Amino acid sequence: MLVDGFGRELTEIRVSLTDRCNFDCVYCHNEGLGDTRGPMAPQDEELSTEAVLRVLSVAADLDVEAVKLTGGEPMLREDLEEIVRRAPDGMEVSLTTNGSMLADRADGLVEAGLERVNVSQDAVDPEAFAEITQSGAYDQVIEGVDAALDAGLDPVKLNMVVFEGTVEYVPQLVDRVAERDGLRLQLIEYMPEIAGHPEWAVDIDRVHEWLAERADRIETREMHDRKRYFIADGDGDGEGMVEVVDPVENTDFCENCHRVRVTHDGSLKGCLNRPRVHPMGELTEAEIRAAFHEVVADRVPYYGEFMVQEDGEWVRNEEYVGERTVVEHISVRADDD
Ligand SMILES: Nc1nc2c(ncn2[C@@H]2O[C@H](COP(=O)(O)OP(=O)(O)OP(=O)(O)O)[C@@H](O)[C@H]2O)c(=O)[nH]1
Numbered sequence: 001m002l003v004d005g006f007g008r009e010l011t012e013i014r015v016s017l018t019d020r021c022n023f024d025c026v027y028c029h030n031e032g033l034g035d036t037r038g039p040m041a042p043q044d045e046e047l048s049t050e051a052v053l054r055v056l057s058v059a060a061d062l063d064v065e066a067v068k069l070t071g072g073e074p075m076l077r078e079d080l081e082e083i084v085r086r087a088p089d090g091m092e093v094s095l096t097t098n099g100s101m102l103a104d105r106a107d108g109l110v111e112a113g114l115e116r117v118n119v120s121q122d123a124v125d126p127e128a129f130a131e132i133t134q135s136g137a138y139d140q141v142i143e144g145v146d147a148a149l150d151a152g153l154d155p156v157k158l159n160m161v162v163f164e165g166t167v168e169y170v171p172q173l174v175d176r177v178a179e180r181d182g183l184r185l186q187l188i189e190y191m192p193e194i195a196g197h198p199e200w201a202v203d204i205d206r207v208h209e210w211l212a213e214r215a216d217r218i219e220t221r222e223m224h225d226r227k228r229y230f231i232a233d234g235d236g237d238g239e240g241m242v243e244v245v246d247p248v249e250n251t252d253f254c255e256n257c258h259r260v261r262v263t264h265d266g267s268l269k270g271c272l273n274r275p276r277v278h279p280m281g282e283l284t285e286a287e288i289r290a291a292f293h294e295v296v297a298d299r300v301p302y303y304g305e306f307m308v309q310e311d312g313e314w315v316r317n318e319e320y321v322g323e324r325t326v327v328e329h330i331s332v333r334a335d336d337d
């Protein structure tokens with residue numbers, strides 16, 4: 001198993017299968033890859049099926065236990081089922097999707113070996129959903145979630161980005177997961193580091209407090225030191241789990257980060273917020289293996305090491321001053337600024 005200089009073992013990888021997407025969510029950080037807008041057709045630079053599988057095979061040799069397939073929108077890839085089916089034995093395969101294409105493919109994905117799915121759902125109101133995602137696919141997403149549950153995926157997590165445009169819907173989504181077996185909720189703190197608009201952020205501590213008041217019990221997940229709140233439904237006969245993903249300025253979160261990312265065009269990235277990417281060459285097994293070693297050796301906790309606090313402000317640690325910033329690295333959404 002690979003371990004970085006801060007004692008963090010590498011246990012998971014996140015593979016961005018494409019940076020294309022059929023939605024245009026106002027908050028999207030696109031896993032640090034820049035704008036999702038553009039042609040919907042497959043792009044030449046995207047990793048081929050075989051290249052993805054080679055990366056997974058090397059990762060499995062290095063004792064990586066789980067892979068998250070993400071994007072952009074990973075369900076735009078027609079070879080998704082094949083990738084899931086041919087992923088290394090013993091590696092947990094999960095998917096994060098906007099859910100708009102899930103209804104027809106959930107059964108096939110389960111058959112291929114998918115173990116669980118996260119579906120982004122920021123609102124229970126179709127109009128608000130359309131405004132946030134810039135798409136009219138609310139009904140398809142709801143059908144996708146139902147199909148995933150019916151197909152036996154467990155858990156199905158609803159991902160909700162908590163920012164000023166969604167915070168009012170938190171209680172409704174908490175109720176929804178408490179009422180439905182198999183559903184869980186992930187409240188993801190809005191991350192302005194890449195997406196911009198820091199003024200959209202809400203105080204995540206207040207969300208924690210609100211959940212703590214309602215929870216029967218609270219657990220802490222090892223990954224990222226995330227809190228999980230277990231909340232009973234109105235009748236008291238069901239219980240929902242709500243996990244909070246709160247990476248912003250959170251040193252405990254970064255201290256417990258065990259993930260690297262593979263970009264859609266075949267580079268390895270040690271941190272979502274850090275621009276450093278390492279191309280994996282022609283993607284021979286030897287090149288991929290070397291890239292994993294180098295990237296893990298270069299991994300540092302973003303908050304607490306790459307960024308440190310000075311007089312109450314987060315500033316770049318002098319040791320990394322020469323490194324580009326995220327904002328310089330990606331093509332930011334020019335017309336949003
Ligand atoms: N800063 C940061 N944010 C993360 C990290 N992992 C997940 N997130 C945030 O959480 C979002 C949702 O992640 P998902 O891919 O649905 O899943 P997850 O919760 O990380 O993983 P599982 O709980 O294992 O399904 C990401 O797009 C990020 O916004 C991380 O390592 N660092």
Ligand SMILES: C[S@@+](CC[C@H](N)C(=O)[O-])C[C@H]1O[C@@H](n2cnc3c(N)ncnc32)[C@H](O)[C@@H]1O
Nearest residue numbers: 027028029030071072097098120159190191195
């Ligand atoms: C980039 S999307 C890719 C997968 C898929 N298209 C989807 O939306 O689920 C992965 C996750 O990132 C979350 N996300 C995107 N931008 C974010 C931001 N600025 N802050 C926090 N989470 C964000 C989305 O809500 C989604 O759950």
Ligand code: SF4
Nearest residue numbers: 021023025028072098
């Ligand atoms: S669906 Fe996912 S990738 Fe697409 S714009 Fe929304 S958050 Fe970004």
Ligand code: SF4
Nearest residue numbers: 254257271272301302
């Ligand atoms: S180190 Fe980077 S990838 Fe890991 S939790 Fe912190 S910001 Fe996210």
